[in-house]
Amino acid sequence: MNWFTDEAALQRITRRRLGAAFEHAQPRLTTLGAAAATDGARWAQEADHDGPTLVTHDRAGNRIDEIDYHPSYRELQKLGYGSGIVAATYDPSFAKERGDAPKSLTFSLGYLFAQAEAGMYCPVCMTDGAAHLLRKFGTPALKDRFIPRLASIDRAQLFTGAMFLTEKEGGSDVGQIKTVAKGGNGTPGEAVTLHGDKWFCSNVDADVIMILARPEGAVAGTRGLGLYVLPRAGDDGRRNGFRIDRIKDKLGERSFPTGEVTLDGARAFLLGGPGQGFHQMTEMLNLSRLYNAAASVACMRRAVVEAMAWSRTRVAFGKPVIGHPLMTEQLFDMACEQRLALNWFFRGVELMDRCDFGDGTPEERRTLRMLTPLLKYVLGKKAVQVCSEGVEALGGNGYIEDWPVARVLRDAQVLPIWEGTSNILVLDAFRALKKEAGHEVLFAEVEKNIAEAPVDLQGRLSKLLGELAEALGHIATDPDAEHVFRDWTDRAASLWNITTSFSKRLGYGTETDVRAARRIFERSFPTSLLRRDRATVAELEAVFSK
Ligand SMILES: Cc1cc2nc3c(=O)[nH]c(=O)nc-3n(C[C@H](O)[C@H](O)[C@H](O)COP(=O)(O)OP(=O)(O)OC[C@H]3O[C@@H](n4cnc5c(N)ncnc54)[C@H](O)[C@@H]3O)c2cc1C
Incomplete structure (x- = not known):
């Protein structure tokens, strides 16, 4: 099967949305349509069956908080990110294929991939989301540092994204967020330290995490929240100041990890302070x-x-x-x-x-x-x-x-x-x-x-x-x-x-x-x-x- 060429309705939509760019994008869509229906479908089944595990310490007792993935998950990453789902929007080399409809290309590719694996599609989504926020609100330095790697089709270069909002007290009512951001005076791009915990953190070992926290002294509710970029590793390449306490045993979406995290002075960078962060x-x-x-x-x-x-x-x-x-x-x-x-x-x-x-x-x-x-x-x-x-x-x-x-x-x-x-x-x-x-x-x-x-x-x-x-x-x-x-x-x-x-x-x-x-x-x-x-x-x- 080929999930692109077999679905005439999808081809019509993509052709109409991409216009003249369609002829450039068609080979990519056709390749993914075949790969998702064959290898992708098999890898998804395997990655779900043998889900990730958390390795908190190395053999010498050092805290490492790493996630051990099934090899099929790694293959899915190569397929999903490598097909250009995220890159389609940001990578200049995709210009001919996306025309003036980048999200149409992103979502046509994503729709094909998610038929094989709706699980890892969540980390893909958050990787795009992190790039999207940085594109809109990042300082030039933050953009240059993160967007090219979030949009990479090369697994070795790739940074994946995440968003940590939900805390134990609530996900719907984010105004209750208690995580505190210390330091800084509200200048975009400035460094702060984060203290608190997050209760649902999908793709918990992501490289670039978008996180909501409340600057010290800010008002209660959503108006007092700031938005920060939390890199997994510090500037020196060492683990940033947060622990993965546990990964959850989920009904579905089992191929990727959803964790619980304690922030213990993790270094993060301000995107937008109170009055802007939640928006x-x-x-x-x-x-x-x-x-x-x-x-x-x-x-x-x-x-x-x-x-x-x-x-x-x-x-x-x-x-x-x-x-x-x-x-x-x-x-x-x-x-x-x-x-x-x-x-x-x-x-x-x-x-x-x-x-x-x-x-x-x-x-x-x-x-x-x-x-x-x-x-x-x-x-x-x-x-x-x-x-x-x-x-x-x-x-x-x-x-x-x-x-x-x-x-x-x-x-x-x-x-x-x-x-x-x-x-x-x-x-x-x-x-x-x-x-x-x-x-x-x-x-x-x-x-x-x-x-x-x-x-x-x-x-x-x-x-x-x-x-x-x-x-x-x-x-x-x-x-x-x-x-x-x-x-x-x-x-x-x-x-x-x-x-x-x-x-x-x-x-x-x-x-x-x-x-x-x-x-x-x-x-x-x-x-x-x-x-x-x-x-x-x-x-x-x-x-x-x-
Ligand atoms: C597998 C998985 C992965 C997740 N990954 C992430 C992640 O990566 N990052 C992240 O931040 N969060 C993540 N979440 C959390 C998710 O976004 C929240 O679970 C969701 O937003 C609901 O919040 P809650 O669980 O606190 O439920 P609650 O807010 O406690 O809601 C409980 C019930 O009350 C209802 N309710 C609440 N308020 C109202 C109201 N005003 N009127 C009517 N009904 C209401 C809700 O509809 C719900 O049925 C994940 C969740 C799951 C299951």
Whole structure:
């Protein structure tokens, strides 16, 4: 298999987004599409099975805090970073391949890689996130020191990234952070020492860590937080002043280490002080929320790929299971959800390219602000559902770790949790509504999409949109309405997700896009139990591959 050339929908998106650069990027995408589906898939299975271990001391009793990885993890690093997922945005030698859409190249590559290994995709995400923050807020010295190595495709030169926010007291409520930064007078780039502990530290042995801490004497809450760059090694190459106390025993994402850390005078450099630090960190979170959505779509795709492959050859009651009407329906729902997710996700990527690297309009910025929490929230939830269906599609074998779908489901289960839980994202979406009138851009875009929908659906879609606007009028004026935010968000996001696939304007609207969107619309907003849009195997195969 080749996960790039086998998925026509992805090729269409990448071709459209990259424009003239596509012909330069195509060989890279095709190479990764083949490698992810073969060696990458095998390495992922092995790296998950034999996860990392923490080595706290050397044989002479010296503290070393090193992580011992399975060789397959090292191979995955060469594949993932070497393919250019991070470099695509920052490395000048990628200019021809990325054109004016660096994130489209980054996410097309990342989507392919994450189908093999959604685990190590988390360190890849944080490496990009660290480079992103340094590019935006770093002093020239910090940029020169770290960005080229964070963006390296050479494993020997590579610096990987991490972000340490969460403490024992809380991840959602980061305003509670207690880690203290001592020294300094608030000059960007200055050195401070950090004291405290962090409770969830993925890619814990990263070289470049973005970390939130509170300067001595700063006010409580998020306004008092500063953002710092914490290198793993000091200027002299020796271990910086922090200990890895333990690595966690996780349900999924087992190929890479998530640790607990004590900071004991570690030397770090200021990016932004109180009043700026938390705001700057949200820049990284916005990028990592898109990464999370990419991982969600990738896990869904892997589940569909595995379920399709199995169902075509598994015979029950005299014929391949794919042809049994209920199985056809189950697979069709999975494939349609995945198609819609892919299209909707790349709408977000397009906006990020325009806003961060192009001349995005204020309206596009507001649209991206509104869309990002919705993508992360909705697609994370859908990934768990679709991957769970994928396990069931393989019957008993699906539950056994010899097959990849069990791991993919375990990995997917974290997607609704980290980078903000579902409730936190719903609250964030409401913040975007209230502070930036995000509903105006949401309604405007969905309205345009509805105008491109099949004529027989336009009336129902418009009525649903009208109901949302009416409900918002009540919610916005009711101080006690927080408990209904989630229902409202579910419905608004669902309409945005579905109608995006109708839109030729946004690059979608093919026969298979429309079929998938129609199916999920009928499923999400049924008018009758006697559904008339029964799927055929031919339609299923078309949505899967065309
Ligand atoms: C495998 C893994 C790796 C991780 N890696 C990292 C990492 O590298 N760096 C890092 O900083 N963090 C990391 N995290 C932490 C992660 O970001 C947090 O777990 C997450 O943000 C939730 O925070 P919490 O665990 O403190 O839960 P809590 O904040 O205690 O939330 C508990 C529950 O309360 C709900 N809740 C909280 N506040 C509200 C509210 N106002 N309204 C409604 N419901 C609410 C939440 O939705 C959740 O269901 C990782 C987590 C996992 C599982």
